[in-house]
Each structure stands twice: as structure tokens, then as C-alpha cells.
Amino acid sequence: MEKVQLFTTWSSPFVKRIVWALKLKNVEYEIIYEDLANKSPELLKYNPIHKKIPVLVHNEIPICESLVILEYIDETWKDACPLLPKDPLDKANERFWAKFGDDQVLPSFFGYVMKQGKDQEEAKEIALAHLKRIEQLLSDKEFFSGESLGFLDLAFGWLAENSHPLEVVTGLKVLDEDSFPNLCTWKNKFLDIPVVKESWPDQETLIAKCWGLGRSRSNKRYKREEDDAVDALACRDSGSPESLPSDENTCG
Amino acid sequence: MGGSDVVLLDFWPSMFGMRVRIALAEKGIEYEYKEQDLLNKSPLLLEMNPVHKKIPVLVHNGKPINESCIIVQYIEDVWNDKTPLMPSDPYVRAQARFWADYVDKKGEEQEKAKGEFIEILKVLEGQIGEKPYFMGEAFGYADIALVTFYSWFYTYETLGNFSIEKECPKLIAWAKRCMQRESVSKTLPDSKKVYEFCLQMKSKLGL
Numbered sequence: 291m292e293k294v295q296l297f298t299t300w301s302s303p304f305v306k307r308i309v310w311a312l313k314l315k316n317v318e319y320e321i322i323y324e325d326l327a328n329k330s331p332e333l334l335k336y337n338p339i340h341k342k343i344p345v346l347v348h349n350e351i352p353i354c355e356s357l358v359i360l361e362y363i364d365e366t367w368k369d370a371c372p373l374l375p376k377d378p379l380d381k382a383n384e385r386f387w388a389k390f391g392d393d394q395v396l397p398s399f400f401g402y403v404m405k406q407g408k409d410q411e412e413a414k415e416i417a418l419a420h421l422k423r424i425e426q427l428l429s430d431k432e433f434f435s436g437e438s439l440g441f442l443d444l445a446f447g448w449l450a451e452n453s454h455p456l457e458v459v460t461g462l463k464v465l466d467e468d469s470f471p472n473l474c475t476w477k478n479k480f481l482d483i484p485v486v487k488e489s490w491p492d493q494e495t496l497i498a499k500c501w502g503l504g505r506s507r508s509n510k511r512y513k514r515e516e517d518d519a520v521d522a523l524a525c526r527d528s529g530s531p532e533s534l535p536s537d538e539n540t541c542g
Numbered sequence: 543m544g545g546s547d548v549v550l551l552d553f554w555p556s557m558f559g560m561r562v563r564i565a566l567a568e569k570g571i572e573y574e575y576k577e578q579d580l581l582n583k584s585p586l587l588l589e590m591n592p593v594h595k596k597i598p599v600l601v602h603n604g605k606p607i608n609e610s611c612i613i614v615q616y617i618e619d620v621w622n623d624k625t626p627l628m629p630s631d632p633y634v635r636a637q638a639r640f641w642a643d644y645v646d647k648k649g650e651e652q653e654k655a656k657g658e659f660i661e662i663l664k665v666l667e668g669q670i671g672e673k674p675y676f677m678g679e680a681f682g683y684a685d686i687a688l689v690t691f692y693s694w695f696y697t698y699e700t701l702g703n704f705s706i707e708k709e710c711p712k713l714i715a716w717a718k719r720c721m722q723r724e725s726v727s728k729t730l731p732d733s734k735k736v737y738e739f740c741l742q743m744k745s746k747l748g749l
Contacts, residue, residue: 339644339665351633358639365632378619382607389609390593423593 294319297333297345299326301491301499303396303448304356305344310444311360313485315367357388360441373441384435387427388445395420396448403456403464421470424449428472432479439483449473450480455496548573549601551587553580555739557649558610559598560690560729565614567725568686569624611642614686627683638677641669642687649691656702660709667710674719685720689730692717696733697740 294312296319298305312319324333324343336345336352346353346362353362364373374381395417402410402417424446427434434442453465467474480486481493491499550566550573552559566573578587578597590599590606600607600616607616618627629635648662666688670676676684695706695717707714720726 348633353633353636353640355640355643358636358643361639362632362636365635378616379602379605379607381619382612382616385612385615386607386609389612 292318293347293349295322295347296320297322297324297330297336297347298343299324301496302343303452304392306451306489307356307444307447308344308346308359308363309489310447310485311363311373313489314371314373314439315363316370317363317367357385357392357445360444364441373435373444375435375440380436384440384442384445387424387434387442390420391424391445391449395424395446399449399464403460403462417464418469421464421473425470425472428476433476439480443476443480447480447486450477451486451493452496452500453477454493455500458497459500547603549576550574551576551578551584551590551597551599551601553578553597554731555693555736556597557690557694560693561610561686562598562600562613562617563729564686564690564725565617565627567729568627568723569617569621571617571621571624611639611646611687614683618683627686629677629680629682634677635683638682638684638687641666641676641684645688645691656704659698659702660704660706663706663710663713667713670712670716672712675716681720681723685716689717689720689726692721693730693733693736694740697737700737701740 294317296305296308296312298308298321300323309321322330322332324330326343329341333343333345334341336347337343337354340354342354344354344356344359346359348362348366353359360373374384398413398417398420402413405413431437433439434446449465457463457465465473465477548566548571550559550562552562552575554577563575576586578584580597583595587597587599588595590601591597591608594608596608598608598610598613600613602616602620607613614627629638645666673679675681676688699706721730
């Protein structure tokens with residue numbers, strides 16, 4: 291009997307890609323939510339080097355680093371939904387762009403939307419330049435991985451998932467249809483994939499989280515009717531199981 | 543035709559370029575080596591790596607592959623009938639990838655204090671333990687990713703005035719074991735030559 295556990299916070303962009311991969315492969319797993327301000331002994335035991343999430347623990351054996359975990363999932367549960375292509379050149383290209391996404395695009399995107407004033411203007415140039423490169427990858431395909439969803443789409447899934455919530459909160463439309471038509475089309479297709487659509491947190495919860503992040507960073511009070519609910523949910527990037535929807539504690 | 547369908551754009555003291563050279567040597571692949579001037583980058587380099595403009599770049603049948611660890615895995619996938627470089631077990635493979643990634647991440651933090659650098663080496667020493675190679679009995683991907691830094695150890699020791707062997711004897715024993723392989727000993731440049739190069743660069747940059 292296989293035992294698969296995923297140590298995570300409830301909304302990290304590096305974690306959802308693992309959740310989606312496990313669901314696409316029909317792997318049953320248990321989610322263990324971590325409070326990053328108070329890391330569990332298990333997390334420190336399973337990831338003593340970086341002490342970070344996500345960590346996948348398969349039959350008591352840990353695998354760390356989200357892109358390494360994705361490849362492990364693909365190689366271990368080979369039969370359902372292959373994620374990486376077979377062709378060595380295509381595989382190398384997906385690995386290259388996934389690394390570029392994590393090293394360059396993600397930090398520049400979040401840097402742009404979270405900064406203010408002059409810092410934001412500088413961050414904007416870098417973020418938009420990176421996004422233009424990614425836009426070109428979709429010039430002749432529906433998904434980053436080709437005709438169907440794959441490794442590289444999961445690697446860029448954070449962009450699909452977070453762009454609208456951040457837009458609502460900051461008023462910055464980063465992925466506008468005129469500048470990034472391919473990315474916008476891809477984003478909508480990606481968010482419509484059943485395992486993505488059905489996975490929690492949903493867009494409304496992410497919006498609530500972004501409100502909370504915005505408030506805690508700028509000390510400005512945004513006008514919201516449900517402020518108590520926002521505070522309770524959005525600012526806490528951790529999880530005691532009681533505070534979160536019960537169907538996410540054990541997942542199939 | 544020889545090896546002209548495999549071309550390597552590289553720079554001789556680069557630890558990242560050395561990884562690719564070792565992998566090619568392990569597989570017995572003939573290739574054309576093209577030394578790059580990184581202060582005056584060639585149109586070919588800029589065409590083959592427009593995103594990062596860096597070496598190494600492997601050009602296979604005219605198509606570029608970038609990023610040293612990705613190139614080594616590509617070599618493994620294409621020439622899969624030759625000496626395997628990746629472990630066969632998915633978990634051990636994941637571990638090998640993790641450690642290669644660890645070294646790259648730590649290597650990016652350039653201006654490291656001596657103490658931090660030694661700490662990193664000690665982590666690696668702890669991982670090797672009593673094993674002959676990084677992932678066990680067989681030389682492979684993780685060893686290739688890490689051993690190329692050995693050619694720079696003399697430079698670090700001389701500039702930092704410390705002995706790596708004293709701090710991490712198992713790491714040095716492992717590196718020397720790797721150097722007994724022709725693919726490694728013929729690839730890694732002479733340590734003193736690397737040190738002279740480093741001094742020249744420092745002087746050029748006014749450091």
C-alpha cells in the first residue's frame with residue numbers, strides 16, 4: 291500500500307503544480323499543512339537542507355524541490371498522463387523554460403505587482419520583458435507542452451492562477467489581451483482544466499489572500515465588507531486543519 | 543563528417559562547461575569544441591543562447607541546448623545506449639537532481655564568506671559519507687555536476703588561505719577518486735592554470 295504525503299502551505303505557487311500533477315496521475319495523497327513560522331519536526335527531518343515546502347514523502351522517503359518532485363512523479367507513476375515529452379530536445383526545452391520561469395519570470399512578476407512607486411516602474415520593465423519571451427513560446431501551440439497540458443504548463447500554472455487575483459487587488463492588469471493574447475488564451479484554457487478548476491484554493495480565496503498580503507505590506511486599509519473573514523483567511527499562509535476546508539486534508 | 547553534428551560552445555575554466563565535456567567523454571561522443579570569448583561574445587553564441595548569452599551551449603544537428611545540467615541530461619537521453627550517467631531508480635535520480643541543483647543555487651550566491659563556503663562543502667561531505675561516489679557505487683550525474691568545482695579548489699584555498707582537505711577529507715578523497723576516470727582527468731584543467739587565470743581576471747577587473 292503506497293503512502294504519499296505532501297508537506298505544503300495552502301497557497302504557495304510552487305506547491306499547486308505538485309497537487310495538479312498528483313491529481314492528473316490519480317495518485318491518492320495526504321496533505322500536511324505547514325506553518326512556516328513554526329516548522330514541524332517532520333518538515334525539518336524531511337528537508338534538512340533547505341527547510342522549505344513543498345516536500346513529497348513517498349513511503350517515508352522525501353523528495354524536495356518542486357521541479358525535481360514533478361519529474362519524480364512523472365517517472366514513478368508512468369502510466370497515467372505523461373508530463374514530460376519523450377523527445378530529448380523537447381524535454382530539454384521544457385526543462386530550460388521551467389527553470390527560466392522559476393528563476394526569472396516568477397520573481398519578476400511578483401516583484402512588479404507587490405512593489406510600489408519607482409521600484410515598481412523598474413520591476414515592470416523586467417517583468418514585461420520576461421513575459422514577452424513566454425508569450426512567444428505559445429505562438430504555435432495551445433499549451434506550453436504542445437497540444438495538451440504537460441510539465442511546462444504545470445510549471446507556469448502559478449501565472450494562470452495568480453494573475454487575476456493580483457489584478458483585482460492591485461488594479462494592475464499585467465496580462466492584458468492586447469500585449470499577451472497567447473498567454474491570456476492559455477490562462478483561460480489552463481484554469482478550465484478540471485483538476486485545476488476543482489482544486490482549492492479557488493480564485494475567490496486567492497483574492498482574499500492577496501488583499502491580506504497587500505494590507506500587511508502597505509499598512510493601508512482597503513475597503514472591504516468582509517474584513518474579518520479576509521483577516522482570518524488571507525493573512526494566514528499556514529494551516530491548522532480546522533481553519534481550512536475539510537476536503538483538502540486528505541485528497542484523492 | 544566526424545563530430546561536426548555535435549558542437550560545444552564553451553570557455554575552458556568554466557566549471558559548467560566542464561560538466562558537459564565530462565559527459566561527452568563518458569559517452570565517447572566526438573564533437574567540435576569552440577572556445578568562446580566571453581568579453582566579446584560571438585554571433586553564434588548570441589544566436590544559440592539568446593536568453594542568457596552564456597556558455598556552455600551544446601549544438602546538436604544545428605539545435606541548441608542550454609544550461610549545463612539540462613545538457614548532461616540531454617546527452618544521457620540521446621546517447622542512451624552508452625555508459626549510463628543517470629541512476630535508474632526514480633528516487634535516486636531525484637536525489638542526484640536535487641544535489642546538482644543545490645550546488646547551482648549555492649554557486650549563484652557569489653560573494654560568499656569563507657565560513658559559509660566551508661559549510662556548503664561540509665554538507666556535501668556529509669552527503670558523500672562512506673560511499674565511493676555521490677549516489678553510491680556508480681559514477682554519474684551528481685558526481686559530474688560537482689567534481690568540476692575541484693579544479694577551482696586550489697584557487698579558493700590559496701585566496702582564502704585555508705585547506706579544503708583539512709576541513710573535508712572525504713570530499714577530497716571522492717574528488718581524487720573521480721580524477722582516476724579519464725573523462726574527468728582529461729577534462730579538468732590544471733589547478734594552477736585556473737589560479738593564474740583567476741589572478742589575471744582579478745587584475746583586469748581591478749579587484
